[in-house]
Amino acid sequence: MGLCGATSCSGSDAGSTSSSSGGDASVSGGANSQGGSPTVGGTSAQSGGALSAGGSVQGGSPGSGGVGTGGANTALGGANPTGGMPSMGGSKATGGNAATGGLASVGGTTASGGTTATGGSTTSGGNTSGGMLATGGAIAIGGTQAAGGSNTGGSTGGSIATGGSKTTGGSAATGGSKATGGVTAAGGTKATGGSSSSSNTPITVWLAGDSTVQPCTTACPCGWGSQFDPYFNSNVTVNNSAVGGRSIQTWLYEGNVSSTIGSDGECVLTSTTYNARWTNMLNSMKAGDYLMIDFGINDGDSTCPRHVGSARFQTLLGVMAQAAKAKGAIPIFLTPTDAITCSGNTVTENRGFLTDIKTAATANSVTVIDLNQLTMSLYASLGFCPNAGDYTSTTSALGLFFCDDHTHFEAAGAKQVAGLVAKALRTQGIALASYLL
Numbered sequence: 001m002g003l004c005g006a007t008s009c010s011g012s013d014a015g016s017t018s019s020s021s022g023g024d025a026s027v028s029g030g031a032n033s034q035g036g037s038p039t040v041g042g043t044s045a046q047s048g049g050a051l052s053a054g055g056s057v058q059g060g061s062p063g064s065g066g067v068g069t070g071g072a073n074t075a076l077g078g079a080n081p082t083g084g085m086p087s088m089g090g091s092k093a094t095g096g097n098a099a100t101g102g103l104a105s106v107g108g109t110t111a112s113g114g115t116t117a118t119g120g121s122t123t124s125g126g127n128t129s130g131g132m133l134a135t136g137g138a139i140a141i142g143g144t145q146a147a148g149g150s151n152t153g154g155s156t157g158g159s160i161a162t163g164g165s166k167t168t169g170g171s172a173a174t175g176g177s178k179a180t181g182g183v184t185a186a187g188g189t190k191a192t193g194g195s196s197s198s199s200n201t202p203i204t205v206w207l208a209g210d211s212t213v214q215p216c217t218t219a220c221p222c223g224w225g226s227q228f229d230p231y232f233n234s235n236v237t238v239n240n241s242a243v244g245g246r247s248i249q250t251w252l253y254e255g256n257v258s259s260t261i262g263s264d265g266e267c268v269l270t271s272t273t274y275n276a277r278w279t280n281m282l283n284s285m286k287a288g289d290y291l292m293i294d295f296g297i298n299d300g301d302s303t304c305p306r307h308v309g310s311a312r313f314q315t316l317l318g319v320m321a322q323a324a325k326a327k328g329a330i331p332i333f334l335t336p337t338d339a340i341t342c343s344g345n346t347v348t349e350n351r352g353f354l355t356d357i358k359t360a361a362t363a364n365s366v367t368v369i370d371l372n373q374l375t376m377s378l379y380a381s382l383g384f385c386p387n388a389g390d391y392t393s394t395t396s397a398l399g400l401f402f403c404d405d406h407t408h409f410e411a412a413g414a415k416q417v418a419g420l421v422a423k424a425l426r427t428q429g430i431a432l433a434s435y436l437l
Contacts, residue, residue, distance in 0.1 A: 199434040201288060204237045206281055206329075208251060208320065209294035211244030211408060212337045212417075221408030224337070224417035231422040236435045239284075241277050247299040247306040248316045252278050257305035266312050267304035278320075287328025290432055292421075293320055294371065296336035296353035297407075310356050317360040332430070333361045335372040337417060339407045340398070342385035347376045367430055374420040 207213055207225040216222035221244070229238040243251060249267065250257050256271040285291070295317075299308040308316070321331040335357050341348045351372050361368040379385065382397055391406065393399030401413035409417060425433040 199233060200235060202235045202237070203435070204239050204285070204289045205232075205432070206285065206289060206291045207238065207240045207242050207294070208278075208281070208291065209242035209334075210246050210251075210297055210336075211242070212297065213240070213242035213294050214244050215240050215242070216411060216414075220403035220410055222411045222414040224409065224414045224421065227411065227415040227418040228421065231418065231437060232435045233437055239281070241281055242294070243277070245298060245306075246295075247301070247308050248293075248295040248313060248320075249299070249308045250305050251275070251295070252316060252320070259304045261304055261307065264309075266309050267307055282323055282327060285324065285327040285329050289324075289327070289329040291320065291324040291329050291331045292334060293317065293331065294334040294336060296351060296357060300352045310353070313353055314356050314360040314363070317357065318364045321360075321364040321366050330432075331364075332367050332369060332432075333357050334369045334421070338372050338375045338379065340379055340384050340387070340402065341406065342387065345385050347379045347385050349376060367428065369421060369424045369428065371417070371421065371424075374424065375417060378416065378420060 205228070207228070209223065209225065211221050211223060213223040213225040214221070216226045223240070223242055223244075225238065225240040225242050228240075229236070232238070246254070252274055253269055253272070254275040254277075256269055256273055256275075258268045258270050260268045262268045281291075296313075298306045299313055301307045317333060321333075324331040335354050336351045338347070339350050341350050349372065354370075354372055358368055360366070382401070384398055384401075387398050389406075390396050390399055391402050391404050400410060401416070402408065403410060422433075422436055424430075425436065
């Protein structure tokens with residue numbers, strides 16, 4: 001297991017006392033990746049109809065598994081007039097073509113990006129634009145599949161032809177189906193919630209956050225990110241780029257955030273150039289990696305440069321999430337850890353931006369781990385309320401968990417919080433859990 005840290009970890013986090021409740025439920029599950037994966041051994045067919053083995057094309061140019069624009073072809077033992085009869089083992093689509101065991105769709109075209117082979121079976125790994133790979137092949141929305149049956153007139157989105165077959169990883173037609181929550185393809189990916197790639201594939205888990213996440217620079221504080229790596233197998237490298245004292249804006253634009261609040265209530269940026277920590281992370285990020293983003297404590301400051309308003313906070317979360325997705329990585333948002341405050345025997349919520357994080361997650365189709373609620377439950381189970389504020393104790397549970405305040409963690413406390421995050425990966429069905437020990 002590899003572990004990388006930030007080059008500098010200066011500053012400390014102030015505990016925001018503003019609270020925010022409610023919000024949308026966390027987003028989990030998967031979404032299909034656009035474009036899928038390339039066909040293995042397949043031959044791409046274009047609009048206008050597929051050429052069957054031994055068939056002829058009128059008005060088109062044949063090729064090995066090729067196409068003819070607008071042509072109608074004959075197949076072994078059968079004729080296919082416009083909208084006509086299917087050939088032996090073949091299929092019929094409105095105005096379409098028949099092939100021995102072939103497939104057809106509206107207008108006789110195979111799906112964009114789809115594949116055909118002699119005998120009408122799709123090859124392993126075929127895919128469509130916007131479609132979804134699935135073991136045994138996915139039917140397009142509105143499509144029909146008849147085992148050995150006929151497809152009269154074709155169906156919107158395409159269908160499997162009479163006698164046609166789809167092999168493992170077969171292609172869906174253009175506009176192919178996406179099940180709610182996503183369908184995991186054989187070797188494919190799930191968006192929201194992560195990749196279905198094998199836990200044998202080396203990946204990096206990138207961490208962006210404040211001092212509650214940062215590497216241990218001294219005995220205290222230790223962020224939960226410093227204790228995260230041991231929960232994974234050797235194919236995971238945790239790269240912890242969290243820095244104490246940062247809001248999401250100063251983490252992204254440090255050096256370019258002024259101390260002036262503009263007319264919009266936001267700190268004025270002197271430049272929109274990103275800090276090197278973010279550009280370096282993006283330059284090294286690859287498909288299948290994860291980006292875990294945990295801010296919302298320092299952001300509640302009333303003065304610049306750390307102050308961030310609600311709208312900009314959501315916008316910057318979206319910027320980070322979309323940049324990760326563009327690299328093929330999977331972003332995950334986390335609500336900030338709770339500081340330990342009590343009302344009698346009850347642990348109280350004391351962090352802001354909780355609703356903003358969930359709202360931004362919904363807008364960007366990103367999974368949320370509600371670490372605020374998880375830490376509140378942990379504190380309650382450990383009997384931290386009520387307490388005498390004995391954070392400096394070297395024997396009490398409270399003193400061993402927290403530094404000399406109510407916000408930052410000792411290494412032992414950080415390890416327990418990291419365990420909460422690891423457990424959430426499993427309970428929420430996030431694919432990164434496949435790498436856990």
